[in-house]
Amino acid sequence: MSELSGFYALWQRELKIYLRERSRIVSSAINPLLWLFVFGAGLGSSVSVGEGDYQTFIYPGIIVMTVIFSSIFYGAYVVWDKKLDFLKEVLVSPIARSTVFLGKVMGGATDGVIQATIMLILAPLFGVKAGLAFGLVYLILFILVVGLVSIGLVIGSMMESPEGFGLLSSFVTFPLFFLSGALFPITNLPAWLSVFTALNPVTYGVDAIRGLMLGTYAFGLLTDFAVLVGFALVMIGLGTLAFRRMKL
Amino acid sequence: MNRTLIVELESLRKEFGDLVAVDGASFSISEGEVFGLLGPNGAGKTTILHMLATLLRPTRGTARVNGYDVIKQPSKVRKSIGMVFQEPSSDDLLTGYENLKLHALLYGVPRSIREKRIEEVLDLVDLTDRKRDFVKHYSGGMRRRLEIARGLLHNPKVLFLDEPTLGLDPQTREHIWHYIEGLVAEQNISVIITTHYMEEADRLCDRIAIVDHGKVVVLDTPENLKRELGGDIVKLEIKGPDLKAVEALPYVKKVEVKGSSVFLTVTDAGSHIQEILSLVGRVSTAELRPPSLDDVFMHYTGREYKEEGEEGGFWERAMTASERR
Numbered sequence: 001m002s003e004l005s006g007f008y009a010l011w012q013r014e015l016k017i018y019l020r021e022r023s024r025i026v027s028s029a030i031n032p033l034l035w036l037f038v039f040g041a042g043l044g045s046s047v048s049v050g051e052g053d054y055q056t057f058i059y060p061g062i063i064v065m066t067v068i069f070s071s072i073f074y075g076a077y078v079v080w081d082k083k084l085d086f087l088k089e090v091l092v093s094p095i096a097r098s099t100v101f102l103g104k105v106m107g108g109a110t111d112g113v114i115q116a117t118i119m120l121i122l123a124p125l126f127g128v129k130a131g132l133a134f135g136l137v138y139l140i141l142f143i144l145v146v147g148l149v150s151i152g153l154v155i156g157s158m159m160e161s162p163e164g165f166g167l168l169s170s171f172v173t174f175p176l177f178f179l180s181g182a183l184f185p186i187t188n189l190p191a192w193l194s195v196f197t198a199l200n201p202v203t204y205g206v207d208a209i210r211g212l213m214l215g216t217y218a219f220g221l222l223t224d225f226a227v228l229v230g231f232a233l234v235m236i237g238l239g240t241l242a243f244r245r246m247k248l
Numbered sequence: 249m250n251r252t253l254i255v256e257l258e259s260l261r262k263e264f265g266d267l268v269a270v271d272g273a274s275f276s277i278s279e280g281e282v283f284g285l286l287g288p289n290g291a292g293k294t295t296i297l298h299m300l301a302t303l304l305r306p307t308r309g310t311a312r313v314n315g316y317d318v319i320k321q322p323s324k325v326r327k328s329i330g331m332v333f334q335e336p337s338s339d340d341l342l343t344g345y346e347n348l349k350l351h352a353l354l355y356g357v358p359r360s361i362r363e364k365r366i367e368e369v370l371d372l373v374d375l376t377d378r379k380r381d382f383v384k385h386y387s388g389g390m391r392r393r394l395e396i397a398r399g400l401l402h403n404p405k406v407l408f409l410d411e412p413t414l415g416l417d418p419q420t421r422e423h424i425w426h427y428i429e430g431l432v433a434e435q436n437i438s439v440i441i442t443t444h445y446m447e448e449a450d451r452l453c454d455r456i457a458i459v460d461h462g463k464v465v466v467l468d469t470p471e472n473l474k475r476e477l478g479g480d481i482v483k484l485e486i487k488g489p490d491l492k493a494v495e496a497l498p499y500v501k502k503v504e505v506k507g508s509s510v511f512l513t514v515t516d517a518g519s520h521i522q523e524i525l526s527l528v529g530r531v532s533t534a535e536l537r538p539p540s541l542d543d544v545f546m547h548y549t550g551r552e553y554k555e556e557g558e559e560g561g562f563w564e565r566a567m568t569a570s571e572r573r
């Protein structure tokens with residue numbers, strides 16, 4: 001089965017490169033910590049979010065933030081693969097385009113899960129105890145990351161330059177982050193704003209993880225799960241199409 | 249010659265908007281043949297190659313590689329070919345070995361022979377002792393050799409080499425030629441080379457197609473192409489030349505004056521140069537050389553062979569590559 005071995009090979013390559021570029025891992029861990037300590041402590045001193053501490057409240061949101069930025073940015077490596085001409089080697093091989101896409105998704109998802117793990121290890125520092133629910137947190141994060149990586153890959157497949165990618169992807173990442181309820185509760189928002197948060201798939205990721213860690217849901221775990229699975233599937237479909245149409 | 253045809257082009261045409269990059273190319277290549285596509289940059293050589301490799305869809309016409317149609321059976325075509333791109337296309341954050349392993353998995357090389365094949369191709373290009381090094385530490389020539397090895401790894405029927413020595417220094421070029429000659433001798437494989445170096449095509453190819461503005465202008469063996477010219481080129485710098493006597497010589501095929509330079513096409517020039525020099529009088533410089541692509545090209549197209557802007561050479565690409573991420 002060369003599709004399967006090809007998928008495995010592409011995933012392995014992504015993982016090797018990720019692990020060989022330590023700066024990527026370090027920088028992806030430092031940013032969220034800054035958010036937690038500076039933003040969480042700074043704003044937390046004058047904001048109250050129900051019973052808990054603000055830092056604790058935004059902790060699940062910051063994990064999601066980490067994966068939003070790293071997962072969508074991962075699409076930039078497709079642009080690099082084009083520029084490096086490595087993509088030609090992959091596209092001239094007998095592997096189907098859909099397999100190429102899935103290999104990339106799996107690579108990006110692995111990166112995202114590793115980053116989330118670094119954040120999860122630090123959970124007790126912020127008064128978060130999820131216990132056995134950690135397994136579910138991983139599952140939710142994985143599904144969310146698959147959808148987000150696919151967004152990045154779709155953008156990457158359309159762009160010719162890393163600059164263009166940066167520009168377009170920031171139009172996507174910031175709304176996804178700010179309208180996700182990562183930094184504020186979404187239950188008492190003005191009506192127009194809650195329309196946007198409800199349309200944002202990331203909202204359901206934040207809700208599920210916050211629910212699993214802190215016990216408060218806005219939608220409920222099943223709704224969150226269903227929306228995220230739908231989101232990931234739609235994005236995989238779009239990504240496969242985008243890769244089929246991708247030109248060198 | 250009644251050998252199996254391994255590549256057949258039928259009025260292959262490619263348009264990019266208004267530009268006709270390839271204008272109805274038809275020719276075929278036999279099993280075991282080394283075939284050269286020769287022409288200036290922008291002539292359409294790479295476009296032909298990319299259509300044969302199913303990376304570009306022909307606007308009209310079609311081609312068959314190893315009996316498979318490039319439009320209808322792209323996956324089978326891709327399995328039958330090995331491609332060495334003009335630009336370095338290995339991953340420089342992987343080792344040489346890892347690049348080959350990745351390739352083997354992408355092409356579904358069976359596990360039972362995978363390691364053995366990797367060893368064989370590494371050995372063929374003399375990179376066995378560098379296989380654990382990252383490709384970013386390879387020189388341009390080593391990287392090219394690795395990519396040739398990679399192109400051969402899955403035992404393709406045809407190897408495509410797109411400008412295999414573009415931007416490499418003369419010594420490395422010689423080295424690469426040596427490897428290509430070696431693999432042609434040892435493996436039963438057809439090779440298609442695109443190049444804009446006459447010397448390269450001359451040395452490596454059984455037959456050459458000269459391509460200009462997307463058209464195949466002429467297709468023949470290197471010997472015939474040169475024979476058609478009728479000899480070597482003698483270039484003389486003379487003030488106020490009197491060429492009547494030279495023009496009358498039977499072995500002088502063609503006389504051309506450009507400013508103060510005189511270009512003579514001379515059969516067996518080496519043994520006649522003395523006589524020519526004595527006839528033309530005082531010469532400030534004299535140069536004798538075998539016909540270059542420039543000359544062959546001019547003979548068939550009636551115009552000079554010009555570089556149409558050196559498209560991103562190997563080194564430029566390699567530089568960009570090392571600056572990534």
